[in-house]
Amino acid sequence: MTLDWPTLLPLIFAGLMGVAILVYVILDGFDLGIGILFAAAGEDDKDTMINAIGPFWDANETWLVLAVGLLLVAFPAAHGVILTALYLPAFLLLVGLILRGVAFDFRAKVPVHRKGRWNALFLIGSATASLAQGYMLGVYVLGLDTSWAAMAFGVLTAICLAAAYAAMGAAWLIYKTEGALQKKAVLWLRGALVFTVVGMAAVSLATPFASARIFDRWFVWPEMLYLSPLPILSALLFLYLWRQTFHLPRPGDEGALLPFLTLALIFVLGFCGLAWSFYPFVVPDRLTIWQAAAAPESLGIILVGTVFVLPILIGASFYVYAVFGGKATDLTYD
Amino acid sequence: MDPLILSRIQFAANISFHILFPSITIALGWVLLFFKWRYNATRDYAWMHAYFTWVKVFALSFAMGVVSGVTMSFQFGTNWPGYMETVGNIAGPLLAYEVLTAFFLEAVFLGIMLFGFRRVSNRVHTLATFLVAFGTTLSAFWIIALNSWMQTPAGFEMRDGVAFATDWWAIVFNPSMPYRLIHMLLASGLTVAFLIAGLSALRYLAGDRSESMWKALRTGTGIAAVLIPLQIFAGDQHGLNTLEHQPAKVAAMEANWETGPNVPLVLFAWPDEAARANRFEIAIPNGASLILKHDADGVVPGLNDYIGEHPPVLPVFWGFRIMVGTGLLMLAVSWAAAFFLYRRHNLPKPLALLMVPMAFSGWVATLAGWYVTEIGRQPWLVAGVLKTADAIGPVPGGHVAFTLAVYLLLYLALLITYIGVLVHLALKAAKEGDPEPAPAVENRALSQPVGR
Numbered sequence: 001m002t003l004d005w006p007t008l009l010p011l012i013f014a015g016l017m018g019v020a021i022l023v024y025v026i027l028d029g030f031d032l033g034i035g036i037l038f039a040a041a042g043e044d045d046k047d048t049m050i051n052a053i054g055p056f057w058d059a060n061e062t063w064l065v066l067a068v069g070l071l072l073v074a075f076p077a078a079h080g081v082i083l084t085a086l087y088l089p090a091f092l093l094l095v096g097l098i099l100r101g102v103a104f105d106f107r108a109k110v111p112v113h114r115k116g117r118w119n120a121l122f123l124i125g126s127a128t129a130s131l132a133q134g135y136m137l138g139v140y141v142l143g144l145d146t147s148w149a150a151m152a153f154g155v156l157t158a159i160c161l162a163a164a165y166a167a168m169g170a171a172w173l174i175y176k177t178e179g180a181l182q183k184k185a186v187l188w189l190r191g192a193l194v195f196t197v198v199g200m201a202a203v204s205l206a207t208p209f210a211s212a213r214i215f216d217r218w219f220v221w222p223e224m225l226y227l228s229p230l231p232i233l234s235a236l237l238f239l240y241l242w243r244q245t246f247h248l249p250r251p252g253d254e255g256a257l258l259p260f261l262t263l264a265l266i267f268v269l270g271f272c273g274l275a276w277s278f279y280p281f282v283v284p285d286r287l288t289i290w291q292a293a294a295a296p297e298s299l300g301i302i303l304v305g306t307v308f309v310l311p312i313l314i315g316a317s318f319y320v321y322a323v324f325g326g327k328a329t330d331l332t333y334d
Numbered sequence: 335m336d337p338l339i340l341s342r343i344q345f346a347a348n349i350s351f352h353i354l355f356p357s358i359t360i361a362l363g364w365v366l367l368f369f370k371w372r373y374n375a376t377r378d379y380a381w382m383h384a385y386f387t388w389v390k391v392f393a394l395s396f397a398m399g400v401v402s403g404v405t406m407s408f409q410f411g412t413n414w415p416g417y418m419e420t421v422g423n424i425a426g427p428l429l430a431y432e433v434l435t436a437f438f439l440e441a442v443f444l445g446i447m448l449f450g451f452r453r454v455s456n457r458v459h460t461l462a463t464f465l466v467a468f469g470t471t472l473s474a475f476w477i478i479a480l481n482s483w484m485q486t487p488a489g490f491e492m493r494d495g496v497a498f499a500t501d502w503w504a505i506v507f508n509p510s511m512p513y514r515l516i517h518m519l520l521a522s523g524l525t526v527a528f529l530i531a532g533l534s535a536l537r538y539l540a541g542d543r544s545e546s547m548w549k550a551l552r553t554g555t556g557i558a559a560v561l562i563p564l565q566i567f568a569g570d571q572h573g574l575n576t577l578e579h580q581p582a583k584v585a586a587m588e589a590n591w592e593t594g595p596n597v598p599l600v601l602f603a604w605p606d607e608a609a610r611a612n613r614f615e616i617a618i619p620n621g622a623s624l625i626l627k628h629d630a631d632g633v634v635p636g637l638n639d640y641i642g643e644h645p646p647v648l649p650v651f652w653g654f655r656i657m658v659g660t661g662l663l664m665l666a667v668s669w670a671a672a673f674f675l676y677r678r679h680n681l682p683k684p685l686a687l688l689m690v691p692m693a694f695s696g697w698v699a700t701l702a703g704w705y706v707t708e709i710g711r712q713p714w715l716v717a718g719v720l721k722t723a724d725a726i727g728p729v730p731g732g733h734v735a736f737t738l739a740v741y742l743l744l745y746l747a748l749l750i751t752y753i754g755v756l757v758h759l760a761l762k763a764a765k766e767g768d769p770e771p772a773p774a775v776e777n778r779a780l781s782q783p784v785g786r
Contacts, residue, residue, distance in 0.1 A: 059445070062441040064404065065437060068411075073422065080411050087729045090411075098744065102748060295423045295498055297499055320443070323453050
């Protein structure tokens with residue numbers, strides 16, 4: 001591989017897109033998860049749960065726009081192939097995101113007797129968006145296959161990703177709330193973890209069998225060796241997290257952020273596994289990142305802006321999380 | 335079912351729904367900054383009260399804009415893959431800069447703007463308001479640059495059927511871009527001005543005489559009265575620019591079939607494309623020649639020069655008339671209201687009653703204007719480069735029909751709810767009046783623990 005711009009730029013953009021997807025999944029994962037947990041929450045808890053994500057969710061969802069945007073602008077050919085193949089699940093994802101996004105605002109602004117309806121739509125929207133994302137992940141892993149078996153696998157990944165998001169949401173609530181709700185969140189986390197483990201195991205087992213190329217990468221010496229830390233570390237982190245759930249909340253609220261960080265780390269490991277399996281393809285076994293990439297001149301001009309803006313953005317995001325740090329309180333405009 | 339026409343209706347429905355909310359947030363951000371600045375300068379809490387009332391509308395509109403905008407970025411891929419495959423090298427960077435610089439700026443600082451008044455210093459809160467307003471405007475800049483490039487493409491070359499950028503300055507500042515940007519920013523200003531004036535008039539009619547109602551009413555009416563003549567001038571200049579670069583669009587706007595001098599200004603007609611003539615025409619002799627060429631003998635282009643290459647006449651012709659008609663009504667209402675509010679210091683009830691439905695006049699004019707320019711671009715997606723029909727993807731018509739039906743129902747329900755909530759918020763504010771007594775507004779320190 002020669003190191004010139006036409007070779008490097010698609011690689012850089014694949015990396016940026018990967019980071020954007022990962023950040024989205026972690027950040028909006030807890031937003032969507034809290035939406036799903038509305039199914040189990042009592043009426044009194046719902047306002048607090050919304051307050052725990054209210055100031056952040058807009059920026060969190062924008063990471064999806066960036067990820068899809070990078071796919072659109074850096075790999076235009078892949079964008080078309082992937083999204084036409086996933087037309088209906090992408091549509092469900094959008095309907096879910098629309099309902100979730102507007103319910104945030106409507107539930108707080110409509111006359112009080114209609115609030116229940118928007119709480120229900122917040123749950124439905126969050127669940128639909130999560131399930132659609134999980135389904136898309138499953139079908140993508142199987143190379144955009146449209147057989148019944150692939151669809152069944154998509155349903156399994158859909159349920160498991162929704163559970164993983166619910167786990168993220170519960171972990172975020174452990175960090176942002178206290179008292180009875182925090183105790184409930186610990187139980188929710190434990191329940192959701194079971195499904196998360198099943199889901200990650202299912203994806204991990206199915207991926208190598210979806211493609212001979214990936215199978216070789218997983219089970220052939222010495223490449224097998226490079227991969228082995230991922231499943232081992234993930235398993236250890238799951239065990240660590242499972243144990244934590246029996247000791248939370250601790251006196252003085254020590255380690256309240258730890259479950260969230262552990263889960264985020266598991267997401268990062270899972271994502272690395274996927275990236276390792278699919279590289280260098282952006283559409284599995286069909287289009288490589290170089291075949292799908294836009295012209296180097298166009299990628300170059302985007303990169304210049306990205307290099308300047310991204311650090312500022314990340315800094316600003318940390319600032320906003322600091323401003324709204326600590327336990328969630330009532331959000332008021334005035 | 336034909337996936338092309340269904341996909342076109344779906345995208346048109348999506349962008350029509352979407353543009354309603356940016357046209358509010360672009361200018362409302364600056365109006366909120368104005369309220370904040372007046373509060374900082376006078377320490378009159380009624381300004382801050384107006385800010386808190388309208389920041390809720392901003393939050394709601396922003397959320398509606400975000401969710402419908404995300405839908406659009408997906409639809410490029412789901413329905414129109416040919417678009418990015420052909421002009422992705424140009425459209426990509428413009429969209430990327432929009433997301434990077436503008437969208438994130440808005441989304442990140444929105445939290446502080448909405449909920450941060452008591453968590454950060456007053457100065458940081460003002461700064462956050464500015465950054466969000468600046469971000470929405472920057473957002474408009476990039477999107478208008480891309481849309482204008484599709485109307486009047488420049489600064490590129492075609493290699494093997496794919497567009498490659500040669501001059502980014504020429505791409506961004508393409509011939510129609512400055513005109514379209516100014517026209518759209520003024521349209522946003524007017525939309526917000528009439529929304530604020532109209533909902534404040536509703537509060538007035540509901541018996542609200544609070545200081546924050548008067549402040550909002552005067553601000554909305556004042557902005558409307560100042561911006562509408564500017565908009566009429568900017569619109570005229572934009573029309574002349576279109577005549578130069580997209581003559582077929584202007585021919586459709588005027589429903590003029592034959593190229594020639596002494597072309598009348600058609601006030602009313604039913605353009606019949608099959609007969610290639612206007613029915614029921616009422617026209618002012620020499621009017622179009624005078625407006626477009628400032629000369630009765632001026633030659634105006636006609637549709638018959640562009641057979642098979644011109645847009646559908648009926649929607650462009652009527653879209654243009656609805657826009658201009660709404661604009662003239664806006665002029666009359668805003669100047670009458672400004673006269674009574676600033677000279678007589680009152681508002682007659684019939685005028686207040688008229689101002690309430692005019693709250694959404696900006697939406698009508700903006701949508702009609704966009705229909706003129708976007709339908710007027712047909713049959714091209716990118717003028718002279720890519721036809722709309724050549725960008726369509728392989729999704730079956732039945733799938734598109736299903737998604738279109740759900741989108742339409744969803745948009746309709748959301749629109750009704752949105753308007754309902756605006757009216758509810760206005761009536762609630764009317765009932766509450768000025769906060770009594772004005773609360774202390776010293777902000778809490780940033781790092782203070784926030785236990786319950």
